Amino acid sequence: MDPSLEQQLSQLYQAMESPPGANHCGSCRTCCTAAGLSRQNVTDLELAVLGEAGPEFARYAARERHPDGQFVYAECPNLGPEGCRVYELRPFSCRVFGHYRASGTTLPSECVYLNRDREFPASDYYRAVPGALRLRELSRDFQLRRVPGGASPGVDSGGVGLNLEDPWDRALEQVGRGELPELPTESAAESLFAAYVRALVAGELGQHAEALKHYQRVVAECPERHDLLTFAGFHAFQLGQMDQAEGYWLQSLRLFSGNPLTFSFLGYLYSHRQQWQMAADFFGAAFELEPGQPVHAQRRDEALHRNRSETE
Ligand code: SF4
Ligand code: SF4
Structure with a gap:
């Protein structure tokens, strides 16, 4: 720990x-x-x-x-x-x-x-x-550092439940209901959990720079959280910070190669760079993981088509 x-x-x-x-x-x-x-x-x-x-x-x-x-x-x-x-x-x-x-x-x-x-x-x-x-x-x-889906050793105590008098728990609950909470004024010594809630709320508001700032702290302290690395990469991508987005997503896949969203995001990134074969590979991997989403296959085929046209 x-x-x-x-x-x-x-x-x-x-x-x-x-x-x-x-x-x-x-x-x-x-x-x-x-x-x-x-x-x-x-x-x-x-x-x-x-x-x-x-x-x-x-x-x-x-x-x-x-x-x-x-x-x-x-x-x-x-x-x-x-x-x-x-x-x-x-x-x-x-x-x-x-x-x-x-x-x-x-x-x-x-x-x-x-x-x-x-x-x-x-x-x-x-x-x-x-x-x-x-x-x-x-x-x-401590819970935030846990990898989702990871089995806990022994019997789980159930951890800490929501306490709606706590502004961070209340905010999390509101986000879960699709509402946008008002957060306390930011202070220097905030908990990691507070940074996580700020990242989520900023993400919901489309404030990518703010979201990325908080995700950067969270993933630095929770380097095993592949899901949060994927979100951090999303906000970096939205800000045009392609190398950073790629780094986060590849790191996420090194930790967990079962998230079609991460493959698909990388497909977009390589499409953006016009690296069509790479884009096709990543969209293809997303489709293998999520065959019920034909959009992955469509994007894979478009990327393959672009790749063929450019090499002919
Ligand atoms: S706290 Fe009370 S119940 Fe516990 S050992 Fe001491 S005297 Fe006994
Ligand atoms: S103080 Fe707590 S941990 Fe120690 S023996 Fe008593 S119940 Fe067990």
């Missing part, structure tokens, strides 16, 4: 060691058992940081059960005779447990924090629990 994300998560964890205080109690350990917790949210980023301990912990946190109803992990697989075996890396939810409590939930009766916790309405989670919003940002950046 990206070392800078791991470092940023570690900084967040360290910041939490100051008030409300390190949760060193660990005496009753009820919160480290499936029966003691009603649920435990954990992000894919935190599971990745847990490394080998991640997949089993994910199954525990999901409160997975055997067919007979028994918990697969009645207690956390990271709990050893001396307490938490991954204490330095324990997830956010383990760190805030007991200190903060969503209304409508209860702490175990034996918990030392009972009646000393800070209660908050569940809908206020990101406002009420310090660090929760930062974890959300880091988790989204």
